Amino acid sequence: MMGVRVLLPKYHAILEENGTAQYLDCKHIPVSFETSQSTDELWELHDETLRSFHVQNTIHSPSLLDLKIELADRLFQACCFCDHKCRVDRRKTPGVCGVQEARIATEFLHFGEETVLVPSHTIFFSGCTFQCVFCQNWDISQLPCGTSIAPEKLGNVIEQRKKQGAHNVNWVGGDPTSNLLYILQVLQNIDTNIAQVWNSNMYCSEETMKLLHGVIDIYLTDFKYGNDTCAKRLSKVDGYTAVVRRNHLLASEHGEMLIRHLVLPNHIDCCSKPVITFIAKHLSNSLVNIMAQYKPEYRAYEQKDIARSISPEEVLQVKEYAEKLGIHQI
Numbered sequence: 001m002m003g004v005r006v007l008l009p010k011y012h013a014i015l016e017e018n019g020t021a022q023y024l025d026c027k028h029i030p031v032s033f034e035t036s037q038s039t040d041e042l043w044e045l046h047d048e049t050l051r052s053f054h055v056q057n058t059i060h061s062p063s064l065l066d067l068k069i070e071l072a073d074r075l076f077q078a079c080c081f082c083d084h085k086c087r088v089d090r091r092k093t094p095g096v097c098g099v100q101e102a103r104i105a106t107e108f109l110h111f112g113e114e115t116v117l118v119p120s121h122t123i124f125f126s127g128c129t130f131q132c133v134f135c136q137n138w139d140i141s142q143l144p145c146g147t148s149i150a151p152e153k154l155g156n157v158i159e160q161r162k163k164q165g166a167h168n169v170n171w172v173g174g175d176p177t178s179n180l181l182y183i184l185q186v187l188q189n190i191d192t193n194i195a196q197v198w199n200s201n202m203y204c205s206e207e208t209m210k211l212l213h214g215v216i217d218i219y220l221t222d223f224k225y226g227n228d229t230c231a232k233r234l235s236k237v238d239g240y241t242a243v244v245r246r247n248h249l250l251a252s253e254h255g256e257m258l259i260r261h262l263v264l265p266n267h268i269d270c271c272s273k274p275v276i277t278f279i280a281k282h283l284s285n286s287l288v289n290i291m292a293q294y295k296p297e298y299r300a301y302e303q304k305d306i307a308r309s310i311s312p313e314e315v316l317q318v319k320e321y322a323e324k325l326g327i328h329q330i
């Protein structure tokens, strides 16, 4: 069984100042573009730059990060940040996620995440692309009413938290996906070498995944369901497995992976086992946290199958299955 250091080598290099956070490299990659260019032209330039970039010694303007912000701004105006693809102009109206401008519910140094991540500067956005009936953070995720904070100001807070010992910036919610433009704008305002963690349900669009490429160091994912029927009934999303599996594969190509799987009662055969099997087959270099803390919250009591806490036997069954398939558990 490989250790955490072996599976997250780049993250540890950043922690020890032997490596650079990807978003900082992005600022050192010169890109020449005009805002008058078409979106197709800018995507072509973006993708070509990612294929053959050269990180320079000095910060450039415009840089690859500036190009990503321009593309994110265009997506924001006909929103396709996640696979709901609402295509609403977020300057004027929210979509399914209920988020218009980015709102922060809270931020703090978190000591309750996986040991390798703590202390983690966790930034909780209001709003979510999912509507999970069992959400433990439903007050944050389903009621997008946090505080609006200017990107420069949050940048200052991140610099402060780094000085206080933060090992990383942990973008979460709800879900961070609706706030991609804002996150890139915050990163434009900081220069500290700190790893970026994308803590998400991974229902991102392909465009969002491309914009995260070269920015995110660790994907801290929430891989819940093994089929679309459970995802639709319990989280109100369509096409879950194709989108989330695709995004895990994309993420693993350009970042390090820490995958969380929350064991749900009565969902071992339909969800836990297919998720673990997929990870064993396609994401074998990932760290996996099999989570045993499920208890019915929010509207979970409306669904018979998940209206009770998880049993120790169910968790053990999933953990033994993962062990048999050679999963790197933490």
Ligand code: SF4
Pocket (backbone or CB within 6 Å): 079, 080, 081, 082, 083, 084, 085, 086, 087, 088, 094, 095, 096, 097, 098, 099, 129, 177, 178
């Ligand atoms: S982030 Fe997703 S749910 Fe929210 S408006 Fe954009 S496409 Fe719709």
